[in-house]
Amino acid sequence: MVTLAAERPAAASSGIPAAASHIAGARLDVREVDHGFVLNGEDLPVLEDVSFSVASGEFVALLGPSGCGKSTLLRLVAGLDQPRHGDLVVDGEAVAGPDPSRVVVFQDPTLYPWRTVWRNASLGLEARGLLKQQRHRVDEALTLVGLDRFAHVYPHQLSGGMAQRASLARALVNDPKLLILDEPLGKLDSLTRLAMQSELTRLWQARGFTVLMVTHDVEEALLLSNRVIVFSDRPARLRADLAVDLPYPRHRDHPELLRLRREILGLLGMAADW
Amino acid sequence: MTSIAEAGPRRLRVAGLDEPLPRPALLLAAAGLAWLAVGALVLSWPDGQELERTQLLGALALAFGAVQLAAYAGGWLLARLAKLGRFAPWLLVLAAWLAGWEIVTAKLDLLPLPFFPSPQAFVEVYTDDWQRLGSSLLASLLLLFRGFAIGAVVGFTVGVALGWSKRAGYWIHPLMRLVGPLPATAWLPLAFFIFPTSAAASTFLIALATAFPLTVLTWSGVAGVQSAYYDVARTLGASSRFLVLKVAIPAALPHVFVGLFMGLGSSFAVLVVAEMLGVKAGLGWYLQWAQGWAAYANMYGALLVMALMCSALITLLFRVRDRLLAWQKGLVQW
Numbered sequence: 001m002v003t004l005a006a007e008r009p010a011a012a013s014s015g016i017p018a019a020a021s022h023i024a025g026a027r028l029d030v031r032e033v034d035h036g037f038v039l040n041g042e043d044l045p046v047l048e049d050v051s052f053s054v055a056s057g058e059f060v061a062l063l064g065p066s067g068c069g070k071s072t073l074l075r076l077v078a079g080l081d082q083p084r085h086g087d088l089v090v091d092g093e094a095v096a097g098p099d100p101s102r103v104v105v106f107q108d109p110t111l112y113p114w115r116t117v118w119r120n121a122s123l124g125l126e127a128r129g130l131l132k133q134q135r136h137r138v139d140e141a142l143t144l145v146g147l148d149r150f151a152h153v154y155p156h157q158l159s160g161g162m163a164q165r166a167s168l169a170r171a172l173v174n175d176p177k178l179l180i181l182d183e184p185l186g187k188l189d190s191l192t193r194l195a196m197q198s199e200l201t202r203l204w205q206a207r208g209f210t211v212l213m214v215t216h217d218v219e220e221a222l223l224l225s226n227r228v229i230v231f232s233d234r235p236a237r238l239r240a241d242l243a244v245d246l247p248y249p250r251h252r253d254h255p256e257l258l259r260l261r262r263e264i265l266g267l268l269g270m271a272a273d274w
Numbered sequence: 275m276t277s278i279a280e281a282g283p284r285r286l287r288v289a290g291l292d293e294p295l296p297r298p299a300l301l302l303a304a305a306g307l308a309w310l311a312v313g314a315l316v317l318s319w320p321d322g323q324e325l326e327r328t329q330l331l332g333a334l335a336l337a338f339g340a341v342q343l344a345a346y347a348g349g350w351l352l353a354r355l356a357k358l359g360r361f362a363p364w365l366l367v368l369a370a371w372l373a374g375w376e377i378v379t380a381k382l383d384l385l386p387l388p389f390f391p392s393p394q395a396f397v398e399v400y401t402d403d404w405q406r407l408g409s410s411l412l413a414s415l416l417l418l419f420r421g422f423a424i425g426a427v428v429g430f431t432v433g434v435a436l437g438w439s440k441r442a443g444y445w446i447h448p449l450m451r452l453v454g455p456l457p458a459t460a461w462l463p464l465a466f467f468i469f470p471t472s473a474a475a476s477t478f479l480i481a482l483a484t485a486f487p488l489t490v491l492t493w494s495g496v497a498g499v500q501s502a503y504y505d506v507a508r509t510l511g512a513s514s515r516f517l518v519l520k521v522a523i524p525a526a527l528p529h530v531f532v533g534l535f536m537g538l539g540s541s542f543a544v545l546v547v548a549e550m551l552g553v554k555a556g557l558g559w560y561l562q563w564a565q566g567w568a569a570y571a572n573m574y575g576a577l578l579v580m581a582l583m584c585s586a587l588i589t590l591l592f593r594v595r596d597r598l599l600a601w602q603k604g605l606v607q608w
Contacts, residue, residue: 123510
């Protein structure tokens with residue numbers, strides 16, 4: 001995995017503004033995490049003995065049956081909830097609460113409808129009192145996701161793909177070391193989705209952050225990530241941890257990719273003739 | 275969300291699209307002629323009642339008719355004037371109504387006095403008593419403003435506290451459930467007894483009437499904010515102060531304006547009752563005073579001023595809302 005950094009094109013050659021500094025991605029260790037909810041008086045275990053590590057700069061996709069607890073795991077990594085048991089450690093420090101170095105992009109863009117795109121993107125800087133000195137970073141992030149011309153538009157005037165790009169810009173402004181993606185492309189139409197997939201790869205290669213992404217789309221996981229972690233049905237346990245050792249940009253017809261796809265679909269309980 | 279905040283699609287403004295060259299409505303010219311006719315009728319037909327302002331009323335009607343004709347003529351040159359044509363049906367109906375009113379009162383003396391004054395008597399209220407009416411209007415506005423401002427600040431603050439803090443909810447909620455639904459006017463006898471001046475008592479009552487609906491709606495607005503909005507801000511490093519001021523309150527603002535609208539409505543009711551029963555100034559007092567003298571023309575005159583005042587205040591509130599909530603789709607036009 002260490003070799004990955006060398007494979008990436010330098011930021012300058014891919015047309016990314018030089019100010020988008022290459023930062024070291026965070027290392028994540030998930031150790032023996034158990035979690036659950038009480039639903040209508042009944043205990044509902046969601047995660048069971050989940051342990052894995054993500055190296056700095058890695059792109060890891062989490063796959064699993066619907067409702068198995070992947071999103072819960074992301075909330076724990078983000079620090080929005082605390083696990084019942086086990087530790088989540090980022091760069092050697094236990095996750096105690098949300099932190100702007102670990103930003104989440106949710107399935108819904110959840111832009112604030114009362115703010116323009118620009119003011120939505122500047123939310124993190126404003127919350128931390130950095131907006132005055134770092135206004136240019138908002139402009140840069142919007143340029144990066146191709147929304148600079150829509151900076152002063154309200155969210156209800158945006159298409160679904162543009163709204164999701166705005167929410168990506170809102171995350172990137174904070175220079176996250178760990179980008180947590182909760183099915184960020186799940187609700188987009190297939191063409192927008194393809195465009196956003198290559199954009200995500202480009203951003204990740206340019207910026208060097210670590211990515212943890214939940215998705216339902218096996219092909220998407222294989223196109224984007226270095227590693228695919230497959231979970232079992234609820235309570236979620238690790239079923240498999242597969243390396244995807246292919247150069248970018250990847251082609252969806254690559255034989256190795258097709259082989260992995262069959263293997264993962266088999267793990268998810270789909271018949272082999274799929 | 276509640277109906278006032280977001281109902282129906284925004285009215286489409288297509289005027290001017292289907293008519294490339296503005297042509298003034300012929301109906302506007304007809305309305306102008308109708309008003310000229312009303313003026314002629316007022317001036318030429320001898321009064322059946324004893325009245326002083328017949329000349330003025332006739333002159334006003336003639337002038338108004340002339341203005342409409344001028345607007346019609348100007349409409350051939352200016353698109354903005356041509357648009358006035360949309361008022362023409364109303365202007366025609368008003369002319370007919372004024373003529374009928376004039377005939378059955380001033381000219382034929384068919385309706386009993388003093389209950390049904392003539393248009394002249396109505397005009398006379400404003401020409402002869404404008405000072406008292408004006409000072410009454412000012413007194414009402416001042417009282418309303420003080421009470422509404424206090425009620426709005428208190429209602430908003432309490433509403434945010436109820437929506438945000440569990441502990442505030444524990445203490446305030448039972449009190450509000452008990453006292454809130456009580457009509458503010460029920461406090462009237464007690465308030466005039468407790469407060470040193472009737473003005474202070476009325477201010478308190480108006481504030482109370484404003485605060486309750488605003489509290490409930492602000493509260494429901496803050497409590498109903500999507501938790502995802504908070505999650506987003508929290509992962510970006512927001513403090514709880516930021517969550518209240520920059521997330522909860524803006525998200526609740528549509529509800530807050532519904533509350534302000536309702537509070538303003540009930541504050542009007544309390545204003546009039548308080549002025550009728552205790553305060554020695556204001557339009558409510560003027561109504562009471564006019565009734566004492568059986569001056570029904572003055573009552574109608576004061577009612578019209580009051581209606582204009584209330585409508586103007588509501589319009590002002592909606593203008594402020596339109597500005598602050600420009601991001602919202604489908605605002606109701608007032």
